[in-house]
Amino acid sequence: MKPFGVLTAPAAPFLHDNIDTDIIIRIERLVGLMGHADLGRWCFELLRYLPDGSENQDFILNQEPYRKSEVLLAGANFGCGSSREGAVWALMGMGLKAVLAPSFGQIFYNNCFQNGMLPVVLTRASIEEIICELKPDTATTSVTVDLERQLVVSPSGREYSFETPPLRRQALLEGLETDDLSHTLKREAAIAAYQARDRQRRPWIYESVEVQS
Numbered sequence: 001m002k003p004f005g006v007l008t009a010p011a012a013p014f015l016h017d018n019i020d021t022d023i024i025i026r027i028e029r030l031v032g033l034m035g036h037a038d039l040g041r042w043c044f045e046l047l048r049y050l051p052d053g054s055e056n057q058d059f060i061l062n063q064e065p066y067r068k069s070e071v072l073l074a075g076a077n078f079g080c081g082s083s084r085e086g087a088v089w090a091l092m093g094m095g096l097k098a099v100l101a102p103s104f105g106q107i108f109y110n111n112c113f114q115n116g117m118l119p120v121v122l123t124r125a126s127i128e129e130i131i132c133e134l135k136p137d138t139a140t141t142s143v144t145v146d147l148e149r150q151l152v153v154s155p156s157g158r159e160y161s162f163e164t165p166p167l168r169r170q171a172l173l174e175g176l177e178t179d180d181l182s183h184t185l186k187r188e189a190a191i192a193a194y195q196a197r198d199r200q201r202r203p204w205i206y207e208s209v210e211v212q213s
Contacts, residue, residue, distance in 0.1 A: 002116055005146075007145045007146075007147075008143070010069045010143075018076070019074065019077075020079070023046060023047065024043060025042055027084070030084070030086045047059050064136070070096055071100065072098070073101075073143075075101060076103045077103050078099060078105070079108025079109065079111075080105035085114070089115065092117055097117060097118065098118040098120060100152065102121065102124045113165075120162045121163070129158070130160075140155050141155070147164065
């Protein structure tokens with residue numbers, strides 16, 4: 001997983017509430033999935049395409065200059081609904097790296113960290129202020145998301161602070177998985193050193209284990 005430090009990138013306004021994982025990616029697209037590299041083309045499928053398969057020009061991420069957005073300015077309860085890690089894969093496959101919203105579905109929020117995407121909780125008023133500063137006609141749409149300082153910086157330079165769970169923040173900064181096994185493996189050298197000392201101090205404890213192995 002790539003480290004997430006400071007991201008300065010185009011942002012797209014998508015201030016709709018209750019965007020669930022079914023809207024982000026249909027379950028049919030995940031059936032029999034062998035990998036998730038190509039899920040980006042199915043992200044927001046029902047909003048993004050017309051019935052004939054052509055692009056829906058009313059959908060914000062089909063419009064210039066928002067096609068290359070890496071930050072999504074979303075509404076409340078983003079990612080609610082069924083547990084679906086593929087929703088995060090689809091968003092990332094579309095090029096998104098951070099989602100700013102007033103609130104998130106809890107499982108989706110956790111899945112973001114697990115896969116290297118940053119979910120940022122900001123008030124709706126703050127997100128609306130940032131959206132008001134976007135000037136697509138002059139391509140002024142870049143927003144900075146600084147995980148190190150836990151700040152979002154608007155196009156005009158206005159700063160908004162946010163909080164991230166400490167362990168998840170550190171894992172993203174270092175590009176580590178956020179599961180318990182990854183945290184344990186990070187301390188592998190210390191664990192091995194302890195086991196070596198303990199084996200010398202209490203060798204009888206390890207005798208039965210060595211015989212079985």
